[in-house]
Amino acid sequence: MKIEMDLKRIKKLAAALDDENWEFRTFLKGLDLDSAELDAIVHRINDEVSAQIDCTQCANCCKVVRPVWMRQMWPSLPPVSTGRSRNLRKSI
Numbered sequence: 001m002k003i004e005m006d007l008k009r010i011k012k013l014a015a016a017l018d019d020e021n022w023e024f025r026t027f028l029k030g031l032d033l034d035s036a037e038l039d040a041i042v043h044r045i046n047d048e049v050s051a052q053i054d055c056t057q058c059a060n061c062c063k064v065v066r067p068v069w070m071r072q073m074w075p076s077l078p079p080v081s082t083g084r085s086r087n088l089r090k091s092i
């Protein structure tokens with residue numbers, strides 16, 4: 001199966017298939033599976049799909065998601081106002 005990587009096309013497809021996605025969600029809620037079984041299926045599918053995706057070619061998450069950091073995580077990180085750390089958001 002070819003994985004769609006064009007973010008604009010993915011957005012259009014998601015909008016076009018919104019009703020179908022809601023039907024699938026309803027279907028999943030009606031399944032006679034406990035959450036561990038459903039999680040196992042989702043993790044298996046995620047592993048298969050993720051193996052076909054190179055996030056370094058897309059980098060969308062790096063553009064739209066701002067990492068959150070806590071000083072305890074990286075005590076040697078320079079002050080937030082300098083260099084690369086300027087793009088990090090300090091947690092509350």
Ligand code: SF4
Pocket residue numbers: 053054055056058059060061062
């Ligand atoms: S960078 Fe983000 S949006 Fe792009 S492929 Fe990876 S997870 Fe998906």
